[in-house]
Amino acid sequence: MIAFPYLDLNDSIEIAKGVHELTGANCQWDQLAEKLNQPTTGGAFRQRVMTAKMFGFVTYSQGTITLTPLGSRLCDPQQEGAAKSEAFLNVPLYKAVYEQFRGLQCVA
Numbered sequence: 001m002i003a004f005p006y007l008d009l010n011d012s013i014e015i016a017k018g019v020h021e022l023t024g025a026n027c028q029w030d031q032l033a034e035k036l037n038q039p040t041t042g043g044a045f046r047q048r049v050m051t052a053k054m055f056g057f058v059t060y061s062q063g064t065i066t067l068t069p070l071g072s073r074l075c076d077p078q079q080e081g082a083a084k085s086e087a088f089l090n091v092p093l094y095k096a097v098y099e100q101f102r103g104l105q106c107v108a
Helices: 008-023 029-035 045-054 069-074 078-088 092-101
Strands: 026-028 057-059 064-067
Touching: 008 026, 008 029, 008 045, 008 057, 008 064, 008 069, 008 078, 026 029, 029 045, 029 064, 045 057, 045 078, 064 069, 069 078, 078 092
Parallel strands: none
Antiparallel strands: 026 064, 057 064
């Protein structure tokens, strides 16, 4: 089975940039949920954080969400584009599709 996120890259970007805006490195779940106007007890917020983890922007443990080096690069305007590309390929399903079609030419 190949893992894939239930939300898109933009949801993950909002999570990573929210952590960065709050503290620059890590924050508590409730701090980030409040910043994003999300209830901490809801599944929607948890799903957004799990998606950000799958893309490689954050890790989380014991109520703390921490930016990864990739998440920090995402928050740097000069590195944002490359970070998005790298994050996209962190998702096993997206990487598998990319690898399958890499090098093929489109015929219109």
